[in-house]
Amino acid sequence: MSQTTGETTGERVQAAALALFAERGYHGTGIRQLAEAAGLSSASLYHYMGTKEELLVAIMRASLTELLDAAEATADLDDPQDRLVALVDLHVRTHASAPERTRVVDDEVNALSAPARAEVVTLRDRYEALWQAALDDGVARGGFQVRSASVVRRALLEMCSGVARWWTPDGDLDLDALAEEYAALALRLVGVSARHAAAQ
Amino acid sequence: MSQTTGETTGERVQAAALALFAERGYHGTGIRQLAEAAGLSSASLYHYMGTKEELLVAIMRASLTELLDAAEATADLDDPQDRLVALVDLHVRTHASAPERTRVVDDEVNALSAPARAEVVTLRDRYEALWQAALDDGVARGGFQVRSASVVRRALLEMCSGVARWWTPDGDLDLDALAEEYAALALRLVGVSARHAAAQ
Amino acid sequence: MSQTTGETTGERVQAAALALFAERGYHGTGIRQLAEAAGLSSASLYHYMGTKEELLVAIMRASLTELLDAAEATADLDDPQDRLVALVDLHVRTHASAPERTRVVDDEVNALSAPARAEVVTLRDRYEALWQAALDDGVARGGFQVRSASVVRRALLEMCSGVARWWTPDGDLDLDALAEEYAALALRLVGVSARHAAAQ
Amino acid sequence: MSQTTGETTGERVQAAALALFAERGYHGTGIRQLAEAAGLSSASLYHYMGTKEELLVAIMRASLTELLDAAEATADLDDPQDRLVALVDLHVRTHASAPERTRVVDDEVNALSAPARAEVVTLRDRYEALWQAALDDGVARGGFQVRSASVVRRALLEMCSGVARWWTPDGDLDLDALAEEYAALALRLVGVSARHAAAQ
DNA sequence: TATGAATGAGCCTTCATTCAT
DNA sequence: GATGAATGAAGGCTCATTCAT
Known part of the structure; x- marks a missing residue:
């Protein structure tokens, strides 16, 4: 064995x-x-x-805590645009390179019983709160032009998570290019003329 | 009875x-x-x-053909920006007002057997082709600034479909405001300043 | 209709x-x-x-009473060999020309509930009793050479019923030839040198 | 356990x-x-x-291969009468002493799906081919007097299989007597006076 | 560690039958 | 006559899980 x-x-x-x-x-x-x-x-x-459900929870917990830990590291960045770009980069790279894991986390939350779901949702909420904070900060001091930061947060997250459903390393875009592209799209979404991304 | x-x-x-x-x-x-x-x-x-699977397929088929028919009507619009906005408007309104239906269509395709999946995927592909055409047209004659139209198509669709997962009529945003907001986001994504969307 | x-x-x-x-x-x-x-x-x-079972019983009853009536007519024949040949002729022709009916009667008796089975078995027993009588008579006065008339009765009946499982009008043997052949075989089984059949 | x-x-x-x-x-x-x-x-x-059908097939396969193996052993016998008698002896003893098994094999072939039936029918055909060969040989060199060996083959097999439907060890006839009796009947059917059977 | 054996509950689906219309 | 609608019971089979070995 x-x-x-x-x-x-x-x-x-x-x-x-x-x-x-x-x-x-x-x-x-x-x-x-x-x-x-x-x-x-x-x-x-x-x-x-343990049970089949505990196995699912373990997978989700591992995936989310890892993502959360990495996301929390972006809090060091002072510039809101840098923070947003870092979050997008992390999220997109994670979803593109571990699509199975992220799809399971994203799609199977409803399969959980109430208590198990509570734990997972808490982690997810903490993760999304970091995005919300970055957006709020960007609105306050980063020049983000958005009507509703929470709407944009959801739009951004759905958009970025989507790569787990289609990206493959064999295509035209390699992982770096993909991350860059999504960072640029994100900046557009928050109404920042593509300063950062334009460098590429 | x-x-x-x-x-x-x-x-x-x-x-x-x-x-x-x-x-x-x-x-x-x-x-x-x-x-x-x-x-x-x-x-x-x-x-x-018929079978449980046929029930699922019937739901998916009804949902997709309805969406597809409505989307095909947007082909009348000459201006690429108008077309994109119309597609976003349709997609967002549909997903927001029939979130169960759209979530089932989006999430349960893998539950289908191969032949059933083929039918559904064909419909979905035809629908997405309309988006692709609108984007391509926008790049050619509408001033869309995108590196890869197909990447943007996927980003847009994921972003817009997401409303089925969170929007409720009880929130701050009513349906019209939601549609407008997403149209504006879409125009940003394709690199057009949000001139048009307000007209909606 | x-x-x-x-x-x-x-x-x-x-x-x-x-x-x-x-x-x-x-x-x-x-x-x-x-x-x-x-x-x-x-x-x-x-x-x-009535019920599905009553339908089956009706089929069996019709088939068996018809066969029984026809078989009883052979009782007129005085010569035991003639009687046996007449029974074989009747049985074989019936089974060959109505194979579905006879197969159902022969094969589905165990599908019946006890009371229904009793009725059908009674009819079948009366029919077989005519064969037994013919054989007994043949032993007594027809020169039949058999150790056990009841064993021969069973052997004969199984042998003759079998045509319902293979004979078709398209084959080498037409119905007349089939009946003749089995009459000859029957006479052999009862130990009578093929006087009757030899004429053919 | x-x-x-x-x-x-x-x-x-x-x-x-x-x-x-x-x-x-x-x-x-x-x-x-x-x-x-x-x-x-x-x-x-x-x-x-496996499935219920596989269970049925397993039963049929075991029964038919065993019978087939035993029947193939009779090919050693040179004398056609000996061969026929050996086949009858085997068949009758098998059907009398394992009536359930043989009845299932004989009666439930139509219950099988096409592929399963094909396997079983192949085995049955191989078994019946041994009878056919014995009869053909008997006609050629054993003095068998039959118009159609294939008709006689079918008549014989049906007749002998029938014992599975009525014989019990409690009756007048023990297994040896039954086998002997059927051997004698078989020789009569093929037109041979019952010389040999007694030797059995 | 590892697994054969075991099972109550449940899976999707069809059964023969009834009855109001 | 004829049938759409309805169902309790049962069809064959798989489920997640346990436990003695």
């Missing part, structure tokens, strides 16, 4: 779950499919996870 | 399916829940639908 | 049932298939039949 | 299926009845079988 790579069995289970949840959805994925994809019997699976 | 409203039983079934599929997902919704929500036994349900 | 031929709707139902029961078995045939084959709705079917 | 006898659970399932399929037919037997007869829950049943 020990892999040549240092991959833990538990990690293999999470990876398998990620792939299947992303492809067929949480409810569309059976415990036996999970087990087969992980190279275990369905009974053995339960040594590496 | 006879309802106070003129609502058909078949319509009641579709309405129930819409609500449940949107709330819990296709795979998360059981036939018995469907039946209960429609006020029928699970056996009776099958007088008003 | 009235046919150009004088065929009654009730007859059409029986004919459809015959074909389907023979092809897929009683338990393998659904009421809706029956209705479709008869050109009726499943509800309308119930104007022409 | 551990039985007093050495019987496997899987064998218990097959035995239960055999009994029920023989008594009520394949379509007349439900999975829940099967489970109850095997002493399992219906879910547990699926540890020991």
Whole structure:
């Protein structure tokens, strides 16, 4: 069972779950499919996870806390435009390079029971609050021209999350170009003439 | 059998399916829940639908063809900005006022079997082609400033579809204001200063 | 609904049932298939039949009483060999020319509930008793050479009923030749040198 | 789990299926009845079988291959009469002592889907080809007097299979006597005076 | 660690039948 | 006559989970 790579069995289970949840959805994925994809019997699976729901929560928690931690680091940036660009860059890169993970987080929240959902939504809200703060700050001192920062926040996030549904490394745009492009779009959305992006 | 409203039983079934599929997902919704929500036994349900999947396809087809028909009407507009604004207006209003329907269409495509998915994806592709054409036209003759029209198309669509996930009629923004706001955002995204949108 | 031929709707139902029961078995045939084959709705079917089981019993009763009546007519024949040949001729012709009907009678007896089965088995027993009597008579006065008349009765009946499973009018043997051949085989089975059959 | 006898659970399932399929037919037997007869829950049943149809096929395959193997052993016999007698002996003993198994094989072929039926029919055809060969050989060199060997083959097989429908060890005839009797009848059918059979 | 065996509950769907119209 | 609508029961099968080994 020990892999040549240092991959833990538990990690293999999470990876398998990620792939299947992303492809067929949480409810569309059976415990036996999970087990087969992980190279275990369905009974053995339960040594590496709690319930199926706890597995989903674990995936979501890991993904969101990682994203949240990275996003919190952008708070150091003083310039609101820099902050926004940094958030977009982080979000787009994360969604493009880990599309399964992000799609599961984005799409399967409703599959959770109330208590589990509460925990996940709290994390997501904290993450979105960082965007909201950046936008508010941009309006206050960064020259952002927006009617409603919260509407723009939602528009921005949906727009950026979308890359997880279509971007592939094989296409015309590489990851750097993608991130740049979305940063430029974001600045346009907040009504800033593309100062930053124009440099590219 | 006879309802106070003129609502058909078949319509009641579709309405129930819409609500449940949107709330819990296709795979998360059981036939018995469907039946209960429609006020029928699970056996009776099958007088008003084919399989569960056919019910989903029927919902998707109705939604997409309606949207597609309305979108095709925008082809009359000569000015590319007008066309884009009309598409955004249509898309946003549709998603905001029928959020369950649009969320089901957007989120449950992977739940379909290959042949059913093919039909639905064809419709969706035809719809998106209208957006692509509008963008291409805008680049050619409407002053749109975009590096990649197809990237912007995806960004725009994700952004606009997002309203189905948060907008409610009870909030600060009414439907007209929402549509206007998104039209303005769209024009910004394509690099046009928001001249036109106000006319809407 | 009235046919150009004088065929009654009730007859059409029986004919459809015959074909389907023979092809897929009683338990393998659904009421809706029956209705479709008869050109009726499943509800309308119930104007022409009782329960599904009663329909089966009706088919069996009609088939068996007809066969029984014809077989009883052979009792007139004095010569045991003539009687046996007449029974074989009747049985083989009936099974060859109405294979569906006879297969249903032969194969679906176990599908009946106890009371229905009792009625059918009674008819069948009366029919087989005529064979037994013919054999007993043949042993007593017809020169039949058999160790056990009842064993031979069963062997004969199974052998003759079998034609319903393979004979078709398109093959090498026409109905007359088939009947003759089986009469000859029957005489051999009872140990009579093929006097009768030899004439052919 | 551990039985007093050495019987496997899987064998218990097959035995239960055999009994029920023989008594009520394949379509007349439900999975829940099967489970109850095997002493399992219906879910547990699926540890020991594939689908219900695969269970039926497994039964048929086992039965037919066993019979076929045994029948092929008779090819060693040079004398056509010996061969025929050996085949009858085998067939009758098998059908008399395993009537459920043989009745299921004989009666439920139509319950199979096309691909499953193809496999079973192939085995049955190979078995019947051995009979045909024996009869052809008997006509060529064994003094068999038959108009059509294929008609006689069918008559013989139906006749011999019939014992599965009536013979019981409690009756007048024990298994040896039954086999002998049918061997004698078979020789009569092919027009050979019953010289050999006694030697058996 | 790992898994065969086990299951109650539930899956989607069809069953034979009834009845108001 | 004829049927659309309706259903309780059952169809075959899979679910997530547990546990003894």
